[in-house]
Amino acid sequence: MADPLEPEQLATYFALMESVSLLHHAVEQQVRAAGGLSYVQFQLLARLADTPERRLTMTELADGVVYSRSGLTHQAGLLEKAGLVTRGPSPDDQRATLVTITEDGLARVAAILPGHVEVVRDLLFAPLSDKDLPALGDIMTRVRDHMRAQPPRSVTTRRRRG
Amino acid sequence: MADPLEPEQLATYFALMESVSLLHHAVEQQVRAAGGLSYVQFQLLARLADTPERRLTMTELADGVVYSRSGLTHQAGLLEKAGLVTRGPSPDDQRATLVTITEDGLARVAAILPGHVEVVRDLLFAPLSDKDLPALGDIMTRVRDHMRAQPPRSVTTRRRRG
DNA sequence: TATTGTTATACTCTATAACTATA
DNA sequence: TATAGTTATAGAGTATAACAATA
Numbered sequence: 607m608a609d610p611l612e613p614e615q616l617a618t619y620f621a622l623m624e625s626v627s628l629l630h631h632a633v634e635q636q637v638r639a640a641g642g643l644s645y646v647q648f649q650l651l652a653r654l655a656d657t658p659e660r661r662l663t664m665t666e667l668a669d670g671v672v673y674s675r676s677g678l679t680h681q682a683g684l685l686e687k688a689g690l691v692t693r694g695p696s697p698d699d700q701r702a703t704l705v706t707i708t709e710d711g712l713a714r715v716a717a718i719l720p721g722h723v724e725v726v727r728d729l730l731f732a733p734l735s736d737k738d739l740p741a742l743g744d745i746m747t748r749v750r751d752h753m754r755a756q757p758p759r760s761v762t763t764r765r766r767r768g
Numbered sequence: 769m770a771d772p773l774e775p776e777q778l779a780t781y782f783a784l785m786e787s788v789s790l791l792h793h794a795v796e797q798q799v800r801a802a803g804g805l806s807y808v809q810f811q812l813l814a815r816l817a818d819t820p821e822r823r824l825t826m827t828e829l830a831d832g833v834v835y836s837r838s839g840l841t842h843q844a845g846l847l848e849k850a851g852l853v854t855r856g857p858s859p860d861d862q863r864a865t866l867v868t869i870t871e872d873g874l875a876r877v878a879a880i881l882p883g884h885v886e887v888v889r890d891l892l893f894a895p896l897s898d899k900d901l902p903a904l905g906d907i908m909t910r911v912r913d914h915m916r917a918q919p920p921r922s923v924t925t926r927r928r929r930g
Numbered sequence: 931t932a933t934t935g936t937t938a939t940a941c942t943c944t945a946t947a948a949c950t951a952t953a
Numbered sequence: 954t955a956t957a958g959t960t961a962t963a964g965a966g967t968a969t970a971a972c973a974a975t976a
Contacts, residue, residue: 611885611893618905619888621912624832626788628915631835644942664958670786673793677944679959701952701957723773726781731773733914734907741903743780745896750783752895753790806965826935839967841936863934863975933976943966953956 629729636725641718646671647681648718651690654707655715661706663696670754690714791891798887803880808833809843810880813852816869817877823868825858832916852876 611619630645637648649671654660668678682705685691690711696702707715734742773781792807799810811833816822826840834840844867847853852873858864869877896904 609885610881611889614901614905615889615893618901618908619892621905621908622788622892623792625908625912625915626784628832628912630785632915646943665956670790672944674945675958676946676960680943683959696957699953699957703958719772723771727773727777729915729918730781730784730911731777733910738907739776739780742907743776743783745900745904746780746783746787748895748900749892750787750790753787753794753891756891808966827933834967836968837935838937838969842966845936858934861934861976865935931976934974935972936974937970937972939969939971941966941968943964945964946962947960948962949958949960951957951959953954 625730629726632725632729633722636721637718640721641714643714643718644681647685648715648722650678650681650685651707651711651715654691654705655712660712661704663699663702663704665702667705685711787892791888794887794891795884798883799880802883803876805876805880806843809847810877810884812840812843812847813869813873813877816853816867817874822874823866825861825864825866827864829867847873 610616634645637643637645641648643651650667653667653671654662664675664678664682667682668675672678672681682691682693686693690708692706692708693703694706696704731739772778796807799805799807803810805813812829815829815833816824826837826844829844830837830840834843844853844855848855852870854868854870855865856868858866893901
């Protein structure tokens with residue numbers, strides 16, 4: 607289990623991390639320039655906009671975007687202060703908070719999206735062939751699902767070598 | 769140019785970003801638990817360790833890891849204070865600072881690496897087939913090289929639609 | 931003039947722990 | 954007891970602008 611990665615694995619890992627770092631940096635700038643939001647805030651809004659009901663509980667909203675409850679509370683507070691979402695109690699579960707995207711929030715997403723798509727296309731998809739797209743999509747979907755299924759693997763839970 | 773991404777592109781983009789976000793979070797925790805470093809600090813050390821001379825100028829060191837000079841100065845200062853690197857003038861260019869990894873720095877990298885590799889293998893490579901690895905490596909290498917070749921694309925430089 | 935790097939500063943993000951309230 | 958969320962707080966990361974020194 608302590609075997610080193612093969613050189614090809616290592617190179618692939620590094621290429622993946624650096625590519626996404628560069629892409630993240632680029633879209634972060636675009637989102638901030640076009641909409642005055644951080645990428646995390648944009649992701650949260652985009653997620654809400656993509657929901658039929660246009661609302662999610664805090665826990666649902668956090669999933670995959672933010673890794674601490676307090677962090678999400680903070681970001682949701684900023685979005686609410688900016689008038690892009692509202693927060694209210696859930697009828698189903700009195701403990702839960704329903705976050706709903708406002709018209710302004712939808713407009714903000716719409717204002718950011720075209721430029722965002724342009725950056726992603728120019729940086730990520732431009733160098734890919736027609737064959738690469740489904741291959742990458744298939745691989746990354748599988749990887750994501752695998753990671754989601756993993757136990758949180760928090761440091762405290764982590765077993766050191768079996 | 770303002771055409772939306774095709775659904776397959778969008779799904780691929782999201783899967784890529786979420787996967788790497790999860791992976792980044794996991795390795796960040798591993799690096800901090802095993803070596804008391806942030807991922808950026810580990811990347812800087814690993815980069816130095818991978819160099820024949822075991823030293824690079826600040827500018828060379830920054831490349832692809834950090835996006836502001838002051839940020840690198842800050843991180844290099846932390847690494848120096850921890851005794852993991854030393855900084856000194858370059859004989860070739862009096863303006864440049866040569867950053868050299870110390871024995872302690874090399875030992876720190878060595879202490880982190882096995883667990884790091886384990887996390888990467890378990891999270892990223894476990895769900896990949898023998899065919900997927902070269903495919904992903906090829907694609908991400910191409911994407912990275914393409915992004916590196918791009919003009920910085922800073923917001924101020926960015927042209928809006930040709 | 932352009933480049934390398936540092937400093938000072940300010941801001942954002944994130945995480946931890948303690949807490950309230952509901953299931 | 955466990956879960957949903959908030960608050961307060963502290964720490965780390967990052968970026969901007971002004972600066973000094975060398976090419």
